[in-house]
Amino acid sequence: GESVGLHLPTLSVQEGDNSIINCAYSNSASDYFIWYKQESGKGPQFIIDIRSNMDKRQGQRVTVLLNKTVKHLSLQIAATQPGDSAVYFCAENGGSARQLTFGSGTQLTVLP
Amino acid sequence: DTAVSQTPKYLVTQMGNDKSIKCEQNLGHDTMYWYKQDSKKFLKIMFSYNNKELIINETVPNRFSPKSPDKAHLNLHINSLELGDSAVYFCASSPSNREQPQHFGDGTRLSIL
Numbered sequence: 001g002e003s004v005g006l007h008l009p010t011l012s013v014q015e016g017d018n019s020i021i022n023c024a025y026s027n028s029a030s031d032y033f034i035w036y037k038q039e040s041g042k043g044p045q046f047i048i049d050i051r052s053n054m055d056k057r058q059g060q061r062v063t064v065l066l067n068k069t070v071k072h073l074s075l076q077i078a079a080t081q082p083g084d085s086a087v088y089f090c091a092e093n094g095g096s097a098r099q100l101t102f103g104s105g106t107q108l109t110v111l112p
Numbered sequence: 113d114t115a116v117s118q119t120p121k122y123l124v125t126q127m128g129n130d131k132s133i134k135c136e137q138n139l140g141h142d143t144m145y146w147y148k149q150d151s152k153k154f155l156k157i158m159f160s161y162n163n164k165e166l167i168i169n170e171t172v173p174n175r176f177s178p179k180s181p182d183k184a185h186l187n188l189h190i191n192s193l194e195l196g197d198s199a200v201y202f203c204a205s206s207p208s209n210r211e212q213p214q215h216f217g218d219g220t221r222l223s224i225l
Contacts (some may be wrong), residue, residue, distance in 0.1 A: 032211040043116070043202050043216030044155070051211065087153055095157070096212050097168050099145075102155040 012109045015030070019077040019084070021106045026071060027094030034100065035064060036074045036089045044089060077108075085110045116217040118203050124223045125126050125193060132189045133220045135203030141215070142208035143167075144186035146178060149200040149219070161186050162208060190222075198224045 002052075013019045025033070031052035036044035048059045050066050057064050063076040073090050087107050091100040116137045125131055137144060145156040145168075160168035164180045175191045186203060200221050204214040 034213055036216075038153075041218070043204075043218045046213040046215070049213055089155065093210060095168075097160070099157055099160060099168050100214065101157075105153045105155075 008102070010107045010109070012111055013080050014111050015082060016079055019075075019080045019108060021075045021077075021088050021090075021108065023073040023075075023090035023103050024071060025073060025090070025092045025094065025103075027092060027101070028071065030092035030094040032093040033064070033066060033073050035062075035073075036091065036102075037084075037087045038087045038089065040086075040104070047088075080108075080110050082110050082112070084108060116192060116194060116203055116205055116215050117218050118201075118217040119219060121218065122221050122223075123205045124225065126225050127193055127195060129193050130189070131193060131222075132187055133201055133222075134185070134187045135204075135217060137203075137205040137215070138184065141204055141205040142183055143206050143210075144180065144183070145204040145206075145214060146186065146188050147202040147216075149202060151199070155202070159186075159188075187208050193222075193224050195224050198222055 029089045034049040035047040038044045049055045062076045065074045087105045091102045118135045143162045146204045158172045159178045161180045177189045180186045200219040202219045203217040206214040
């Protein structure tokens with residue numbers, strides 16, 4: 001079946017550096033992608049989304065890039081802060097009823 | 113204040129028991145969901161309801177039965193609990209349009225003894 005996957009299960013960055021979290025998807029019919037942040041003991045929290053008619057979308061300190069040719073999605077976090085430490089999930093609407101299918105998550109750790 | 117709220121936050125019970133988890137959203141959304149997150153953090157959809165009607169029912173044992181008394185509530189009842197049911201269960205909601213972010217509750221950690 002179709003799946004969403006992440007290249008790196010863990011990522012450690014120095015405080016103040018930029019972070020890049022990658023995601024590969026395989027369902028070419030997916031046209032909506034979303035990034036979530038999940039802190040310990042909390043539910044996933046929406047960060048940013050992008051539709052397939054766009055290649056890039058920016059938010060506050062975050063940028064999502066979509067490369068439909070290679071089915072790749074990335075989340076860039078500028079000037080990473082300790083509060084950014086969390087598990088980050090990408091998701092696509094590639095389910096049978098176009099529901100969200102989540103990737104396996106990347107644990108981001110920000111080092112002091 | 114809380115947009116999507118679930119109760120209880122923690123649930124510890126013995127194998128074979130029946131338990132329920134409640135979810136309420138005050139966002140005015142039409143669609144609600146239940147997800148299961150395993151120990152490896154993998155999130156998988158279980159059910160989706162749109163305006164009280166079931167629209168997604170993934171491969172879930174029929175021991176799990178969702179109930180939506182109104183569009184602001186989606187409860188999950190689990191019969192004959194098994195060890196493998198231990199997980200964190202998340203409720204979420206979204207506007208009726210699928211291409212919209214889902215808002216999640218903080219989860220119910222279910223532990224089966």
